[in-house]
Amino acid sequence: MINIAILGFGVVGSGVADLLSKNKKQIADLVGEELNIKYILDLREFPDSPFGHLVIHDFDTIVNDESIDTVIEVMGGSHPAYEFTKSALSRGKNVVSSNKEVVANFGDEFLRLAKENSVSYRFEASVGGGIPIIDPLVSTLRHNDTQEVRGILNGTTNYILTKMFTLGESFENALKAAQERGYAERNPDADILGIDAARKIVILAAIVTGKLIPVDSIHTEGITGIRDSDIKLAESIGRKIKLVARCIVNDGAPTVMVAPFMLSEASPLMHADGVYNAVEYIGSPLGNIMMYGKGAGAGATASAVVSDVVSCCAKVGSLSLGFTKVKEGGNFLDFASQTYLAFAPEHADEVMLAFDDAVRVRAEECAVITSLMTEADIEKKLCALGEKGIVPLSRIRLL
Template identity: 50%
Template sequence: MIKIAVMGYGTIGSGVVEVLATNKDSIAKRAGDEIEVKYVLDLRDFPGDPIEDKVVHDYQTIVNDPEVSVVVETMGGVEPAYTFVKAMLEAGKHVTTSNKALVADKGAELIALAKAKNVNFLFEASVGGGIPIIRPLNSCLTADEIEEITGILNGTTNYMMTKMSNEGLEFEDVLKDAQEKGYAEKDPSADIEGYDACRKIAILTSLVCGQQVDFNDIHTEGITKISATDIKYAKQMGRVIKLLASSKKTENGYSAMVAPFLLSPEHPLYNVNDVFNAIFVHGNVLGDAMFYGSGAGKLPTASAVVADIVDIAKHLNRNILIEWSSKKLELVDYKKAENVFFVRTTADKAKIESIFGNVEFVEVEGITGEIGFVTTSMKEETFATKAAELGNVLSVIRVGK
């Protein structure tokens, strides 16, 4: 019998308890032992809930119980999760977390601490919800140098972009709808400003390069400036707009960015709609691969947490090697990155061509007084200079492959 504690009985924490009950037998078979929830740590009580008698309010109860060997952290946020998780690892307990804020900020330190204590700190659910991506990067794609990871890593914004695209709605209207459906929070900034996706691509990049990526260094643009008019131009080009979080290994080092991109139907992420997430990976020998699935939601995310528990059960006395040192990775300045840009402007064709040279114009029936164009590939800083020279820019969206 492996006894575990769940810290945080919100959506994901209660999902973990539910998944452990639903698939009890098959999980026990794969883990090699039964998994039993001994404690649920929460500020609240849950009268009438099956875990009612397991609720504790002081994390020290768990720290001090030698029977508990695995702790699940599903509270979210850096503190007090960090203090609690650190104490659990120091007490020789394995930890799995779904908390991307914690992993992005303290990943290297907690991985090193787990290694020193010969336990495991796993975080499959912190990126891509139920999609296996952390374990595949860490233990499947081990023959490759990963040269690119590009993901649709935020279900809320993908739902919104899909709805804007399908129904021609404006940003504010789909945001309201997403909030009503419970996909977006009252304060939606973590999603719509790209902060959530930014933390996730920081985690993936850290895993790929084996060093600590500071998410503050990643240039991040959200979807708040995308309008129904932009969508019309996208349709005219046969493309869709997706919020992508991307990191690439270049000659000069790793570059990373979060921003909306126009994707063509040939792009593997073109068809990833609604709340689904997907992660595209390019390896130097593997070539292109993609992992797709439910990027959020109670049970899919809990599925990933429970898979971590099973992995821990199979490695109770062994640290699973995760290459992610505390040495900081200096990202290439995003201004040096090359991109293709779609621009909407009220400037005239002659001026556009005099500044940008050879461009591809895009005109949409019924839209007057402005024009769209697609640039050739150029450095971000070059584009910024040219765009400032052009003036009268209504919107700018990068163009993906």
């Protein structure tokens, strides 16, 4: 019998407890031994839960209990998740986490500690809910030359953008609908400003390059500025707007960003709608592959957590993984793309003069698609226009 402890008894924590209990025999067959939830750490009491009698309030009980093999950290937030993880790893316990915030901020330290103590630190559930993403990236793709990892990593924004696209709703109304259905939190900033997606792409970038980039150093745009008319314009040219997190790799050096992109049929990510997530990996000689599925929800996330727990407890090894902290996520100003820009119609002449090789795609506004330009070049032109009081209503890159 292998004893485990769950830190945090919220949606994910109770989903994990349910799955471990419901499929107990099947999981024991995989692991070779039965798993036993010995403690659940939470501030609250759960008198009505079948797991209520396992709830304790003191982390020290867990970390001092030598019979605990694996600790499942599904609390969220940086603290005390950071302290608890560090302490558990130092005491020779495997740690499994669904907490993208701590992985993105402290993954380097945790992986080092795990190696020093000959235990595992695993975090499949931190990106893409139940979709197997981390494990394939760690174990089955790293012999390729990585060109890019990119994905739709935030279900909330994808749900909102899908509503705007299919129902013609405004951003505000689509956000309200997402909140009513529980797909967006009351304070949706981390999602709609792109911060959640930024944390996740930082984790994927670290896996494929070994470099752990500060989340706040990467170019991060959310979806709050996207207008109904942008969505319609995209549709009229056979595209959809999605919040895409990208890690472009050149000779091992990553350029990482989160921003809305207009995707075409040529991108398999285009068809990931609603609360679905998708990650595309492009490398040589493999070509491109995509993993797709629901990015959130108790069941999907619990499945990913339990897959890590099974791997830890069955002592299945994995290829060595280590992160090194670096200062920044590449030079975004060198990033080149075609960009859709919209301006008020009265500025058409000046805009077409500034972007003389752009194609005008809409008459009512002055909407253009530029040629392939670096961020530095496009910024220069927009600055010059800005000095004349001409500012774009929209600016969305094509992919």
